Amino acid sequence: MRLWRRKNREQDLDRELRSHLELEAADQQEQGLAADTARCAARRALGNVTRVKEQTRATWGGALLDRLWQDLRYAARQLKRTPVFALVVVVTFAVGVGANAALFTVTNAVLLKMLPVHHPEQLVIVGVVGPEHGQPRYAMPYTAYERFRGRNQVFSSVLAYADADPTARIGDVADRVHAQLVSGSFFQTLGVDTILGRPILPGDDNAGAMPVAVISAHFWQQQFAAAPDVIGRALPLNGISFTIAGVVNPRFPGIELGSSPDVYVPISLQSRLDPGSLQLQSSTTWWLHIVGRLRPGVPLRQAQASLGPVFQEFLRTAVREAPPDIPQGMKDEFLRQQVVVSNGSAGLSHLRRKFREPLLVLMGAALLVFLVTCLNLASMLMARGVARHREMAIRPPGRASYLSY
């Protein structure tokens, strides 16, 4: 519409100026000039026609948009004239932007994003440091978890989990799956729900609990074609028939970033999944990750101070119950372990601990490379600007502005 009107106006102006020239030439001829001299005189009197047209167009409004459109077309023509340069610029930018986007995605997932659970800022990870005060280990015996669950004033609830890789038999295919043994408090503490069926519940902690399994939405889609009647079906794990009780909300990718379990099973079934091991009774097998939800307003420091005595009591009990043939030095060392509490809002991620610094360095490097790229492109453009020196030199005499084309 607009362009059509503009074309009309353009023809209109053309016609108007042409008739002016004709009339003026006729006037001059009447005063005795020869036909072609008269035409020249008329042109002289009017001035630079292109300039007049330009100035008239400027009064039409929308000049800014027209100018912009002209600039774009000019830029496109320039790029077409130097395709190699254009290609280099495009590829450079594509690589720079792509690398940055990719790295940021990873950095975001590993370092920045919070767990998609209820109040992630209240979650803390319970770990232990040895007498040599090295890096904390985030592993605890089940008996320690029971103590933390029973006797503390700082957590509103505590969960425990451990990884396992049982063999699942689906149809005729047997395959290892990524499973997590979770305490009955796991889903409730995190505030994660299911889209089908029920999650693992505190009732599943009892010694005689039924073998139930809760599967991830991904696993449900992959192995069961998202069948709506999957609840109640059997899922044999390590030869034991588990009953599928629920499908986890896909918004929850798993408590550890970078590892999404296929199946969740109650921790009470540990010894049935792994016959012969009695890890639930052991006080010296450090295999469980413990995550607590702080009561509102309790700071990290207070949580640690409060858990200290509970943990010491657990250690003393463990030493008391230890077989008598354990050397005293070993027991002393065992007793000098201390509990530590750290922030778990971004998920209990080994990736996070391991890759934090390398990732930041990489991210920084990618940004720097991109900056250098931009600088290089800028200097290339400047070099081209010098090459356009002659073009710029003829602009003012031609009464074209430097900026419009």
Next chain:
Amino acid sequence: MPKKSSDRIELLQGTLDMLILRTLLFGPAHGHQIAKHIQRTTDDLLQVEHGSLYPALHRLERKGWLAAKWEAAGKDLKREFKYYRLTPAGRKQLTAEESKWKQMAGAIARVMWPAKEG
């Protein structure tokens, strides 16, 4: 014959609009007629570059002070010219500019020839 260019006076900035509006008070005219009229009435003293007329005409049209229409004219009505006509808003504008011009001319006169007063 036109005067020598050294005798001509450059048009004061902003006065061209007023002159165009005043010229059209007599009735519709096309660009060439307007230019000729201004030249003739001032005995060729005012130098109106014909080229500067058209941007001014289009600007005035856009502001709504002029209306334009292609109309046939000439001996046998064979050719069409773009005729500009004063609108009521243009008439009002002319009055405003005229009084402004009078005030300015008066003020300048009082500075240049102060004796006449007292």
